[in-house]
Amino acid sequence: MNYFKAICLVWAIIGIGSRIIMGVMGEKWELNSAYKAQKPKLINALGGIAYGVVIYTWILVFKLDVAYS
Known part of the structure; x- marks a missing residue:
């Protein structure tokens, strides 16, 4: 499995899994506590890591010879 398939599967699992959790938790799924002043x-560090993954992905898109990318 190449890098692009792995990234796609990870994001799909996160997306589908979070929707299932939202449906099961119902009203307990509170977003007001997630967005604080x-x-x-850790949030800034994770954001930096996410930017790094995006940059690395675009580098691979231009560097590797992957069909349809």
Whole structure:
């Protein structure tokens, strides 16, 4: 399995899994507590890692010879 298939499967699992959890939890799924004025430092670190994955992915798109990319 190549990198692009793995990334696609991971995002699909996260997307489908989160919707199932939202449906099961119903009203308990509270978003107001997720968005606070003072964010933990971990959020900034995870955002940096996410940007790194995006940059790495685009580098691979242009560097590797993958069909349809």
